[in-house]
Amino acid sequence: xxxxxxxxxxxxxxxxxxxxxxxxxxxxxxxxxxxxxxxxxxxxxxxxxxxxxxxxxxxxxxxxxxxxxxxxxxxxxxxxxxxxxxxxxxxxxxxxxxxxxxxxxxxxxxxxxxxxxxxxxxxxxxxxxxxxxxxxxxxxxxxxxxxxxxxxxxxxxxxxxxxxxxxxxxxxxxxxxxxxxxxxxxxxxxxxxxxxxxxxxxxxxxxxxxxxxxxxxxxxxxxxxxxxxxxxxxxxxxxxxxxxxxxxxxxxxxxxxxxxxxxxxxxxxxxxxxxxxxxxxxxxxxxxxxxxxxxxxxxxxxxxxxxxxxxxxxxxxxxxxxxxxxxxxxxxxxxxxxxxxxxxxxxxxxxxxxxxxxxxxxxxxxxxxxxxxxxxxxxxxxxxxxxxxxxxxxxxxxxxxxxxxxxxxxxxxxxxxxxxxxxxxxxxxxxxxxxx
Ligand SMILES: Cc1cc2nc3c(=O)[nH]c(=O)nc-3n(C[C@H](O)[C@H](O)[C@H](O)COP(=O)(O)OP(=O)(O)OC[C@H]3O[C@@H](n4cnc5c(N)ncnc54)[C@H](O)[C@@H]3O)c2cc1C
Numbered sequence: 001x002x003x004x005x006x007x008x009x010x011x012x013x014x015x016x017x018x019x020x021x022x023x024x025x026x027x028x029x030x031x032x033x034x035x036x037x038x039x040x041x042x043x044x045x046x047x048x049x050x051x052x053x054x055x056x057x058x059x060x061x062x063x064x065x066x067x068x069x070x071x072x073x074x075x076x077x078x079x080x081x082x083x084x085x086x087x088x089x090x091x092x093x094x095x096x097x098x099x100x101x102x103x104x105x106x107x108x109x110x111x112x113x114x115x116x117x118x119x120x121x122x123x124x125x126x127x128x129x130x131x132x133x134x135x136x137x138x139x140x141x142x143x144x145x146x147x148x149x150x151x152x153x154x155x156x157x158x159x160x161x162x163x164x165x166x167x168x169x170x171x172x173x174x175x176x177x178x179x180x181x182x183x184x185x186x187x188x189x190x191x192x193x194x195x196x197x198x199x200x201x202x203x204x205x206x207x208x209x210x211x212x213x214x215x216x217x218x219x220x221x222x223x224x225x226x227x228x229x230x231x232x233x234x235x236x237x238x239x240x241x242x243x244x245x246x247x248x249x250x251x252x253x254x255x256x257x258x259x260x261x262x263x264x265x266x267x268x269x270x271x272x273x274x275x276x277x278x279x280x281x282x283x284x285x286x287x288x289x290x291x292x293x294x295x296x297x298x299x300x301x302x303x304x305x306x307x308x309x310x311x312x313x314x315x316x317x318x319x320x321x322x323x324x325x326x327x328x329x330x331x332x333x334x335x336x337x338x339x340x341x342x343x344x345x346x347x348x349x350x351x352x353x354x355x356x357x358x359x360x361x362x363x364x365x366x367x368x369x370x371x372x373x374x375x376x377x378x379x380x381x382x383x384x385x386x387x388x389x390x391x392x393x394x395x396x397x398x399x400x401x402x403x404x405x406x407x408x409x410x411x412x413x414x415x416x417x418x419x420x421x422x423x424x425x426x427x428x429x430x431x432x433x434x435x436x
Pocket of ligand 1: 222230231232233234235237261262264265268325326327328330331334352356358359360361363364365367368371
């Protein structure tokens with residue numbers, strides 16, 4: 001790692017390890033690090049355990065890289081720089097701890113199973129070398145374990161979770177962290193590695209800026225995909241380009257419906273931490289006997305937006321082209337895959353994970369299991385969205401459909417892959433049989 005050489009190795013330094021918190025303001029861990037320490041170096045590690053699964057031009061990698069360039073620019077004002085490294089984080093920290101005199105390492109907590117295991121291993125590695133790794137709570141308002149039922153058990157239903165969350169909320173919980181002591185960054189000069197030298201290339205798909213002004217009409221407009229009336233906050237919350245406290249303090253009194261959605265996000269993260277087996281298993285094991293049909297041609301048609309159901313196809317084509325899909329349409333496409341085609345929710349979940357710019361394990365898994373009827377607080381299995389009546393309700397003038405399926409209504413558009421009534425009956429009988 002050539003880049004190491006640019007740092008003065010004789011001085012004792014501390015590191016702040018950026019992961020899903022790519023910002024300087026309202027960053028819990030960074031705030032504390034800069035308060036306690038006067039020699040902080042910001043470091044980001046491209047981890048092949050994650051990036052090897054992605055194409056070189058993955059839009060999320062481009063977004064991360066562009067955010068890192070921004071951060072580096074901000075650091076320059078304080079004669080500091082960002083350290084960008086690449087490799088298995090355990091190996092990287094081993095090397096860092098052998099190369100530098102490290103006082104302390106700071107970061108924010110990440111609750112995904114891979115991250116929890118990684119951080120545990122790194123904590124042990126650093127402890128063996130006499131270095132403390134301190135992780136702060138930043139990504140959520142309340143951590144898993146802080147919102148429990150009267151019996152001290154995790155909630156598995158959203159509404160009581162939400163009620164407890166709201167009753168526990170004090171203004172201090174969403175007070176953004178004040179501007180940190182930026183002059184406490186370690187002073188050094190360095191060039192960042194190029195995206196190409198890291199083995200990636202620039203994506204043409206871009207993460208959109210978020211739109212907080214949409215919160216004013218969120219309640220009445222958010223269900224209509226043609227209106228672009230949601231906030232586009234997904235990727236920003238995922239990669240931490242906005243702090244959750246700052247977001248809530250700016251929006252709290254504008255829309256209870258919007259706040260509810262942010263609570264859904266926390267709910268699913270709590271579920272993932274308390275029930276990590278949901279990653280591969282049905283939350284409700286009584287659905288383990290569903291005989292998924294898993295027809296590969298039908299899956300292919302679904303992925304490519306060629307099912308003959310225009311709202312489903314519009315959603316899949318929007319996803320494939322932009323990395324976004326409207327929430328209502330996510331519910332319809334996911335329900336269609338699981339119920340109409342009887343394809344295992346894990347197939348759809350994996351496809352969304354590959355494509356969504358806001359892909360977040362907890363939310364994706366929670367929502368897919370919700371759509372399949374196998375999850376905590378899921379839609380009951382007999383609630384089967386009719387994609388035609390959904391279109392009549394939420395895209396009645398076909399505005400969204402025309403945007404993504406221009407050949408709809410012409411002979412080039414494929415016939416319905418399966419008849420709705422038939423598929424509905426088939427799903428009902430399959431689910432019923434599974435839970436007998
Ligand atoms: C099958 C399926 C898969 C999904 N996969 C993901 C995913 O991988 N990552 C993800 O962040 N969201 C996921 N969602 C939830 C939701 O669709 C997206 O959060 C939302 O569409 C993102 O757009 P937005 O930021 O404009 O949302 P807005 O409507 O403006 O909402 C603001 C924020 O609230 C949170 N939020 C909203 N709805 C939900 C929800 N149902 N569950 C959890 N959090 C929510 C998100 O953080 C979102 O960014 C999924 C939903 C479904 C039905």
